[in-house]
Amino acid sequence: MRYWSSCKDPGRISLRYYVGCSLVALSRLLRRVVDQIRRVVALPEQFALIIWTSSEIDRFARAGWNSRPVVRHYSRRDDWLDATEKTLVETYCMKDGELLNVACGAGREALMLARRRLRVTACDWSPRMIAEARRRAQEANLPVRFAVADLTHDLPYPEKAFDYLFLTNIAYSYIFPRWRRVRFLRQAHSLLKPDGVFIISFATASGEPRIPAGLLEWLFMRLRRWASFNREYEPGDRFAGDGFVHIFRFEELAQEFQEARFLVKEWLWEQCYAVLTKG
Ligand SMILES: C[S@@+](CC[C@H](N)C(=O)[O-])C[C@H]1O[C@@H](n2cnc3c(N)ncnc32)[C@H](O)[C@@H]1O
Numbered sequence: 001m002r003y004w005s006s007c008k009d010p011g012r013i014s015l016r017y018y019v020g021c022s023l024v025a026l027s028r029l030l031r032r033v034v035d036q037i038r039r040v041v042a043l044p045e046q047f048a049l050i051i052w053t054s055s056e057i058d059r060f061a062r063a064g065w066n067s068r069p070v071v072r073h074y075s076r077r078d079d080w081l082d083a084t085e086k087t088l089v090e091t092y093c094m095k096d097g098e099l100l101n102v103a104c105g106a107g108r109e110a111l112m113l114a115r116r117r118l119r120v121t122a123c124d125w126s127p128r129m130i131a132e133a134r135r136r137a138q139e140a141n142l143p144v145r146f147a148v149a150d151l152t153h154d155l156p157y158p159e160k161a162f163d164y165l166f167l168t169n170i171a172y173s174y175i176f177p178r179w180r181r182v183r184f185l186r187q188a189h190s191l192l193k194p195d196g197v198f199i200i201s202f203a204t205a206s207g208e209p210r211i212p213a214g215l216l217e218w219l220f221m222r223l224r225r226w227a228s229f230n231r232e233y234e235p236g237d238r239f240a241g242d243g244f245v246h247i248f249r250f251e252e253l254a255q256e257f258q259e260a261r262f263l264v265k266e267w268l269w270e271q272c273y274a275v276l277t278k279g
Pocket of ligand 1: 065066074077102103104105106107108109123124125126129149150151152168169171174175
């Protein structure tokens, strides 16, 4: 009772309230306008996908990943990206086996896995990333074996050498086009021991219904018929953030795993992960 009696009139809406609402509405409107402008500004970047061939896209991507600012950014990382990575490692990498960390960057997860007593081998196609990863491993006195290797070519490891393969941070989506992804998966299949486990991460269309549909997709699928354009362009190929990515639909990714004779032990579609075995 004392509270109500101390308020002037709880039912009355003040002018100050309306001014606040107008400020919120104005801010939302401006945000929408800025988002639209950002989309338009990003369009020329998307067109690079249809102008370049896959090997030109690779060249551009590799230069980006190998650039000093990007390497510096990744070399500062020393923790699990999220709870998913940690849970997957705790669930599936129980015994002290041989682990291959592909697209390892500056060694973030390779170093953490080596601290867990796994015998870690790691590779990335960026010489600077590998040099930085090596330096960090030496500094931490961790026996990780590093190599510069491109996932789209032959990997320098013997068959059935690994208990675990680990590919984080949507790196499967950095491989173009589909036939090279399936080739990489087949190699991964042959590198794994019969009871091995492959933890793999990819970019998904969740939360973005326009991907991989949309006007741009329609246009690029028509342009790719012409010799001077990227004939290997596929729906879902995008320029996003750090570089080129392929954004998957569920059926498409499931088909690629199946083609390489992998069985999916666990799907974590929302978290952009899957756990694969040889069955
Ligand atoms: C997002 S970073 C992730 C680095 C590290 N795994 C991490 O999470 O901190 C992706 C890495 O994939 C590597 N990469 C991309 N395409 C590759 C390819 N075709 N072969 C080998 N490495 C590749 C890049 O050089 C980069 O270091």
